[in-house]
Amino acid sequence: MKSASEASRTSRSNKEIPWDDVFTRLYDFLKHKPLPAVSEVARKNHDPFRVLVSTMISLRTKDEVTAVASERLLSRAPHPEALSRLRREEIASLIYPAGFYRTKAKNLKEAARLLLSRFDSRVPANLEILLSLPGVGRKTANLVLNLGFNIDSICVDTHVHRISNRLGWIETVNPEKSEYALMEILPRKYWIAINELLVQFGQQHCTPLSPRCSTCPVHSYCVRKKVTNRR
Numbered sequence: 001m002k003s004a005s006e007a008s009r010t011s012r013s014n015k016e017i018p019w020d021d022v023f024t025r026l027y028d029f030l031k032h033k034p035l036p037a038v039s040e041v042a043r044k045n046h047d048p049f050r051v052l053v054s055t056m057i058s059l060r061t062k063d064e065v066t067a068v069a070s071e072r073l074l075s076r077a078p079h080p081e082a083l084s085r086l087r088r089e090e091i092a093s094l095i096y097p098a099g100f101y102r103t104k105a106k107n108l109k110e111a112a113r114l115l116l117s118r119f120d121s122r123v124p125a126n127l128e129i130l131l132s133l134p135g136v137g138r139k140t141a142n143l144v145l146n147l148g149f150n151i152d153s154i155c156v157d158t159h160v161h162r163i164s165n166r167l168g169w170i171e172t173v174n175p176e177k178s179e180y181a182l183m184e185i186l187p188r189k190y191w192i193a194i195n196e197l198l199v200q201f202g203q204q205h206c207t208p209l210s211p212r213c214s215t216c217p218v219h220s221y222c223v224r225k226k227v228t229n230r231r
Helices: 019-030 037-044 048-058 063-076 080-085 088-095 101-119 127-131 138-148 158-166 175-185 193-204
Strands: none
Touching (some): 037 063, 048 101, 048 138, 088 101, 138 175, 138 193
C-alpha cells in the first residue's frame, strides 16, 4: 500500500513555480480583505488553546458563525479547566448554530479533560499528540501548530486543496495527500502562510463554482485557466 506521500504527486517542479511572486501578489490582493475567523482569534491572542477551540468549532461552519460562537465559548471558558467544568449542554448552547454543535460540544469537553489530566492544562505542540484528541484531525492539528505555536506546518483544508490543484502545483485527490505533496515543493517559509492566504482567496475570489478568473492576481500563473473543478 502506498504512503500518503507516494500516493500524491506534484504536477510541476519547485523551480517552475515563481513562489515569491505568487505569494506577493496574493498578499497585496488580500491585505485589506477580512481574515478567516480562526486567524482573527489567533491574532488577538496567540494562545494555542483558543486556536484549538476555535478551529474545532470551525469545522463545516461558516466563518461568521465560528467567530461569534468561539467568542461566546471562550469568554465563558478561557482555559481547559473552565471548559471541562461546563456541562455538554451548556457548551452546545454556546456554540450553536455551529455545524454538528452537539458532537463538537462532546469533543470540546473531552479534549479539555484530557488537556487537564495528561498535559497539565497545556495544549501539546506535537502533531501526533494533537491528533489523539477527540475531534482533532490533521487540519485542526496543523492549524494549532502554526497559529498557536508558530511551528512550520501546512494546514490543508478544502480551499488549499482546491486552489493548489487548480493552479497546477499538485495533482491530488484529497486534502491529506495535498498536504504531503505541498511539503515536497512549497518553500518552508510559506508553510504557515499558505492556509490563511488560500482560505481568504478561496472564500472571496477563487470560489468552488464560478471563480473570478478575470480579476485573479495569479491568473497568468494558472495552468488550468479553463476551470472545470471536480474536487
